[in-house]
Amino acid sequence: MTRKDFDPGSVQPDGRAPAKRTLFTADGTTPWRGNVPGAELGGEVTVLTYGTDEIGAGPRLHVHPYDETFVVVAGRARFFVGDAVIEATEGEVVFGPKGLPHRFENIGPGRLQTVDIHHSPRWIQTDLD
Template sequence: MQKTVTVLDRAQWEKRPDVWHGEFEGRLFGTKASVMFYTTDEIGRGPPLHRHPYDEVFIVREGRALFTVGDATLEAVAGQVVFGPANVPHKFVNLGPGRLETTDIHLTEVFVQEDLE
């Protein structure tokens, strides 16, 4: 079966028009890859500790982040990719200086998140 080409305009996924911040679910495209674009200029800011029943891939596009994935803590910088396995608690925060920007790929057609903090 051939899939149709679908285009999602930025206005359909963005939460802030001034930076890359927003999300879309893979179900819009009939696929199991959902994406979150995360941006913060605030040092120490990031998503709370949480987990998903699917794998997640974090691409650090700008800045420096301190990741906690399970029992591991690591610093990641622009250009690096961090893998978060399914059901493993994880979080990250902006280490600064300056902006942190990530693209987070959730290997699912819909977002499911259990916050732990």
């Protein structure tokens, strides 16, 4: 299916250069962990990666002043976002609206690996536990 959502002539480049940073080192044996602030790339989103082999492990309860989108790359997770509990498996995406406390945990079996998109040029977080 061909897409034509806008006229390319209506958008002008703003002078930012393409950029590249390392998010994680993929050695094949350890879970990915890392972050790249959008500000370092000249962009509006910060990208994190979180991985764990431990069942029940995950980031602590926290909140951001911006939205966050989680992509489950491998494994299975249970997300707690505000009052909602959402189970997700590889290939699924979970949205966390700004201001809602959230966390997630590996529910196994095996490794959980996520890519977390913070809708902000820098990572801003307040831990709640």
